[in-house]
Structure formats: C-alpha cells, structure tokens
Amino acid sequence: MGDAKLAANRPLSPHLSIYRPMLTMLMSIAHRITGFGNAVGFLLLAWWLVAIAAGPEKYAVVSSFFGSIVGRTVLFLFSWGLIHHMLGGIRHLIWDTGHGLDKTSVEIFALATIIGSTVLTILVWLVGYWLKGAF
Amino acid sequence: MATALKRVRGLGSARSGTETFWRQRVTAVANIPLVIFLILAIVTHIGADYGMMRAFIARPLVALAFLALIISAAIHMRIGLKEIIEDYVHGGAKVIVILLATFFAAGVGLASIVAILKISFGS
Numbered sequence: 001m002g003d004a005k006l007a008a009n010r011p012l013s014p015h016l017s018i019y020r021p022m023l024t025m026l027m028s029i030a031h032r033i034t035g036f037g038n039a040v041g042f043l044l045l046a047w048w049l050v051a052i053a054a055g056p057e058k059y060a061v062v063s064s065f066f067g068s069i070v071g072r073t074v075l076f077l078f079s080w081g082l083i084h085h086m087l088g089g090i091r092h093l094i095w096d097t098g099h100g101l102d103k104t105s106v107e108i109f110a111l112a113t114i115i116g117s118t119v120l121t122i123l124v125w126l127v128g129y130w131l132k133g134a135f
Numbered sequence: 136m137a138t139a140l141k142r143v144r145g146l147g148s149a150r151s152g153t154e155t156f157w158r159q160r161v162t163a164v165a166n167i168p169l170v171i172f173l174i175l176a177i178v179t180h181i182g183a184d185y186g187m188m189r190a191f192i193a194r195p196l197v198a199l200a201f202l203a204l205i206i207s208a209a210i211h212m213r214i215g216l217k218e219i220i221e222d223y224v225h226g227g228a229k230v231i232v233i234l235l236a237t238f239f240a241a242g243v244g245l246a247s248i249v250a251i252l253k254i255s256f257g258s
Binding site for chain 1: 173177182185201243254
C-alpha cells in the first residue's frame, strides 16, 4: 500500500472502449458534448450582446454572420444542443428525486430526449422562419 | 478515526460538502425557464432591425431575464466545464485548464452583463 509502482500497475476497471455502445451511454456522452457546445454558444451570445451595446456598425457585422449559411448552421446546432441539454437535464433532475431509474424508464427518457430535442428544434426554426414571413 | 458524522461535519475532503452538486441543480432549474425565454426572445426578433433589438433588451423585465440567465448559466457552465476537465486533464495541467475555464466563464459572463447594463442605462 502506498507504493507508487504498485499504484501505477493496479488493475483498472473496464473503460468506454470495452463496452458495446448503448443508447443510454451515448446519451450520457451527448449530454456532456452538448454541455460543452453550450459553452461555445455562450460565447456567441456574449458576442451578440456586446455588439448590440457597441452600436449599429458592430451589430451589422454580427447580424451578417448569423444570417450567413455558416452562421445559421452554427445557430441551428447551438439551439439543438441547448434544447437537448435542457431535456437531458430535466431527465437528471427527475433521477435526482429517485424516480425513473428502472431500465424501461431510462430507455424511454433516452428516446424522449433525442426525439423531443430534434422535434422541438425543428419546430422552433419553422416558427422562426414563419414569423419572418418565409412561408 | 473519522466517523461518518465527523466526515459530514467536516464537509468531506473538499470541505464544501454537497455545495457544488446542489448549486448545479439550482442553476439547472433556473436555466429551464430562462433558456426558454432566450429562445422565444430570439425567435420573435428574427429580422428585427438594430433599434428594435436594442429597445427590446433595454426593457427592464427583459434585461432582468437576460441578467438572470447569464449569471445562472455562467455558474452552471463553470461547474460543468470543471467536471469535464477533471475527467480528462491530470496533474499540474488540470489546475491551469480549470483556471482558464473559470476565467472563460467569468469573462463571457461579465462581458454580457456589462453589455446589458450599457444597453439599459448607457448610450
């Protein structure tokens, strides 16, 4: 005990690469990735707010970026990540109460997060384009 | 010997007990209505010109919601980023990367707050 060499050579429990990918496992990874993505999105939000504070010229630059194909793609992914992380987070808050931890519920939550986030994101964008008068 | 009670009173090895766990939950709950607000605020202002956008954010209740979102999200983000870093970065580098994450959260949060205050009160 306490021997550094022994500590370095101690057996490790199986890690990610050992297990067959499962939906619930992928959802856990997705929650982490979307959380990180939202951090990048926060930077975009800050850039947008600072540009509004800075004046019309600076705002025009930000607007043209968000209006471009690249900008819209980034915003679409950000909105998806935000909604996905929110639904995934609600799932975690339910688990914190001790409910929904059985196999069936966990699988249902996973599917609800994927389908829910995708449907809601597309809906948000459709409403956005509709309000803009695209159709 | 540390009994379970003594460990609880000493608030564990980090001396902060479940503070981080609980703070992540509080900010998570706060973020739900605030993120819905953000999405609605943006969707209903697609195509709005500069003056309309600025006037909207300058409204006291809107500014309040934005400030609440930014503070809550920045705290939530700092905890989440630290969590990720602790899993993948080790040793001295871990300390530096966590510091950078902290500065990032404080930086984007404060920049956003100053922007909203300027939109609300400044010229």
